[in-house]
Amino acid sequence: MAAVEQLTEEERTTWLRALPKWSLARDGAAIERKFEFADFAEAFSFMTRVAIMAEKRDHHPEWFNVYNRVEITLTTHDAGGLSLRDVNMAKKIDALV
Numbered sequence: 001m002a003a004v005e006q007l008t009e010e011e012r013t014t015w016l017r018a019l020p021k022w023s024l025a026r027d028g029a030a031i032e033r034k035f036e037f038a039d040f041a042e043a044f045s046f047m048t049r050v051a052i053m054a055e056k057r058d059h060h061p062e063w064f065n066v067y068n069r070v071e072i073t074l075t076t077h078d079a080g081g082l083s084l085r086d087v088n089m090a091k092k093i094d095a096l097v
């Protein structure tokens with residue numbers, strides 16, 4: 001796969017404005033968002049939809065689930081930090097909820 005470029009600090013700031021529900025994590029190397037659903041079935045349904053999308057895009061979330069809560073962290077391992085792939089994925093995830 002072609003190398004994926006890490007976002008510069010300026011690009012990070014700009015892109016994050018378009019993702020108000022996500023915050024920078026790991027010293028700018030990742031973004032994260034917490035989700036809360038009615039129950040486990042709703043949370044897992046959401047996770048299933050994210051998983052299918054992740055496979056299609058070959059870009060996979062780091063996540064944590066307890067009952068109705070899901071926490072998602074996006075980072076690009078191939079870039080060693082945040083890339084446009086994370087920003088695009090976050091937008092797609094936002095559109096699912």
Ligand SMILES: C[C@H](O)[C@H](O)[C@H]1CNC2=NC(N)=NC(=O)C2=N1
Pocket residue numbers: 001058059060061074075076077078079
């Ligand atoms: C070999 C495979 O295509 C790569 O490792 C993909 C898979 N999914 C990935 N997911 C994420 N979040 N970052 C990556 O760099 C990444 N790379």
